Amino acid sequence: MPPPISARAAPGDRRRGCAGGLWAEARGPGAGGLFARPKPRMPTWPPFPWTWRNGGSANPTKWPGWTRPPAAALTQARELLTELGALDQDGGLTVHGRAMNRLSMHPRLAHMVLRARDMGAAGLACDIAALLSERDVLRAERGGRDGDIRLRLDALRGGDGLDPRHGQGVDRGALARARQSAKDWRRRLGLRMGEQECDARECGVLLAFAYPDRIAKRRPGGEPRYALSGGRGAFFQDHEPLAAQDWLVAVELDGDKREARIFLAAALTRADIDAHFAESIRIEDKVGWDRRDEVVTAARRTCLFALTLEERRLDKVAPDALAAAMAEGVRQMGLACLPWTDELQKFRRRLAFLRRHDAEGGWPDLSDQALLDTLDQWLLPYLTGITRRAHLQKLDLNAALRGLLDWQADKRLDEMAPTHISVPSGSRVPIDYDGDEPVLAVRLQEMFGCADTPRIAGDRVPVLMHLLSPARRPVQVTRDLASFWANAYHAVKADLKGQYPKHWWPDDPMQAEPTARAKPRR
Structure with a gap:
């Protein structure tokens, strides 16, 4: 129309x-x-x-x-x-x-x-x-x-x-x-x-024969506003007897593209429309996302062109249609509506790291835009039974995302972008993939005796070492542990020894026993 x-x-x-x-x-x-x-x-x-x-x-x-x-x-x-x-x-x-x-x-x-x-x-x-x-x-x-x-x-x-x-x-x-x-x-x-x-x-x-695009149905509410069969809206500005009519033909309108003022009209009835426009009336089942109430809706609509004549709720709807509508809801609300955990966000960052440093590894893109673009592929199968935003809290998002990797890729991920690294003291220290390069924040004393900076991504990428004081404050940032022990350690040692006199600060860090305690066990 x-x-x-x-x-x-x-x-x-x-x-x-x-x-x-x-x-x-x-x-x-x-x-x-x-x-x-x-x-x-x-x-x-x-x-x-x-x-x-x-x-x-x-x-x-x-x-x-x-x-x-x-x-x-x-x-x-x-x-x-x-x-x-x-x-x-x-x-x-x-x-x-x-x-x-x-x-x-x-x-x-x-x-x-x-x-x-x-x-x-x-x-x-x-x-x-x-x-x-x-x-x-x-x-x-x-x-x-x-x-x-x-x-x-x-x-x-x-x-x-x-x-x-x-x-x-x-x-x-x-x-x-x-x-x-x-x-x-x-x-x-x-x-x-x-x-x-x-x-x-x-x-x-x-x-209505002359103006099939201006058949009008009154909108809900007290205002004399109408929806037109051509897709626009219309209204009476002044008090008009016709404004009480549920159906009419808006003959003369002003030029507003979205909602036009009605100057001349004629009353109509739903029976008139059914009798004379039956060939143009269509019935469609509409399953979609209600943005305002954040819920999937299902209705059977009787329509004349762009005008909904009647709408009834559908009680029986195919599960895949409901899931598709819920996926559209997620697309409109954004990924923030999903039940993210810290572990899942770390999982995404690890994959992003490998996409940068192992481009030929075939790692999936889990960026926000990529996930939104491929919702129907990775999320849709997990949306069965979920029809409103509140239901998303029971979604198994972990299974949905990890389903993008087969068992071999999942194993390679743990090998090339591990969540933790075992340091000389025996502690398992988490790697932070938040920034452009992976960071290992560990207390300096736990790295005694280690000359080689830990590397990941198939030994291609050294981690950025944040060496910490006993109070877990950074005292040195380096990618080269050997150089740190040889050149900067003694100045750092002197400062730390003054602040933490009860802790062990050996003269030869390469021969010292690493410890997660104040001093190594004797």
Whole structure:
């Protein structure tokens, strides 16, 4: 469906904009209709006689003397003409489209008149077409403008005056022209006076034929706001009797792209929609993620184009569909919603280290972006039975991530990027993979007698030694233990001996016994 169409026209042109401004939205809201650019050679687009006079071409390059319309306008026009049944899926003119063309009427109105004739309401359709082709026949004199088109039909059919309670006056000139137009349309259709007349209450159905993209359903809540079948929103700004209607057709709108103000409308019912748009109504089962409540939802929706007519909860849903929706929820919330532990974060950092230093090892990418991009591969199988954020706390995230490695890769990981290193004192000291290079923070006394810096990643990468005081404060950072013992140790020893006199500070660290205690056991 094309988006709802702007009816905001240049001064004095709004009423013509109801029908004639069909293509103004391609130029953007507030574009001023045809006044916003040099006047084209024809008043509106697409002009049926020019479009298909020769061979039924819908290609604007073949229209004699026509200024090529913008690409967006051309696309929207084709979409709407296809929806109105004037074009087939290949862009060719249909039998219905040829009948519309013969009326030399705006496509929306031509479609409405033909549909109305089939249901015995062509006289009413002629009245509506006359009203929409003329400026508003009513003037707002008190209390604002009433947007119910039936008031205009009453004036057109009944007399020059209205119930003063409506606060509306009559524009006699516009009314006379509209009446004459209605007679002319009846004559062109071969209708006798009084033939195919019906109650004005049917005008909503007829206008829905002309504006299938503006069928409106009232949104929940107290405000008079509506969702449109074309995908946008709409609202009444002032108090309007029509604002109490659950269903209506928004005939005249302003140019707001997201939520347009309604100026002219007609009441409609759900029964009308079911009766006359059954071929366009579809039923779809929707399983998705509710961002606000952070829960998977499953519903059966009855839709007319972009408008949800009815929605019911689905109680029986395939487990894989629920899991897929939950995966989408994780994608939207981000990885922080998963039950991470320190051990799992260390696991990720170890793999990131190996991807940098063992590029040919085939290690999986566990960066945030990579995990989000591959959720369906590694996380989806573990989401069965999980349908809301709170349930994620019972997820076996460890199994999901470690499942990316087979047993051989898992063994190689422990060999090449171990979690701990055994130091000369016998302690197992953890390696910190947080930064760009692995860090081994160990008390200096535990490394006595060790001349070689520990290396990992297949002996390719030396760890960065943070040698600590007895209080576990760094006193030296080095990648070369042998150089430290030979050059810097004696200065460090002198400082530490003064601070920690009860601890053992040998003169020859290479021959001393390593210890995790203040002094080695004797």
